[in-house]
Amino acid sequence: MLQLVNKYALVRGAPDSDEARASLDFALARIRQRLEDEQFQGTLEYDARDLLHNQRWWYIPFIWVGCNGFVVNLDTGYVNWLGSAFCLDLCFWGHEQGLFCDTVDFSFEPDTNIQLAGKLVGRFMREPHRWVASESDEFVRYHEFEINTALTTIFPNFRRHFVWYAIPDLRDACENEGLRFTSTLAEAL
Secondary structure: OHHHHHHOOOEEOOOOOHHHHHHHHHHHHHHHHHHHHOOOOOOOOOOHHHOEEOOOEEEEEEEEOOEEEEEEEOOOOOEEEOOOOOOHHHHHHHHHOOOOOOEEEEEEOOOOOHHHHHHHHOOOEEOOOOOOOOOOOOOEEOOHHHHHHHHHHOOOEEEEEEOHHHHHHHHHHHHHHOOOEEEEEOOOO
């Protein structure tokens, strides 16, 4: 945990000032609203010793199977409901890059190597094609034969995609291959 605190300039534990208490109260209210919107039946519980925050967000360690807690942006009130597939380091790195466990608008820098982009797009999930009867309403991975078409028709901008599962590959590509991109929360339909 100390490594995360240092890496992301975090403060650990319960708030130690009125300002920090107010921002935590804001974050908790946003989480409660999100849970209510999702018709969650449980109670929001966490160990205050494991709270983490910086000037931009709070991490609330409300953890159960399938959930690694929540990160709440203090400027927008957005609640990033973290999936449990990754360690907190990857979750926080993704969050800092705009890679949320939600639908995002993802844009590669135009000079991105097309082979690298193809490898990464293979980890993205797209909205289903409404005209394909076999596809459900859930996001689906690109089929191998669709990747080249996506690269020739929509590259570099992948609107309304779920890229959460690509975080490890994206981080590796940023650190080792110079990948540059932007990612923002997609507008609701």
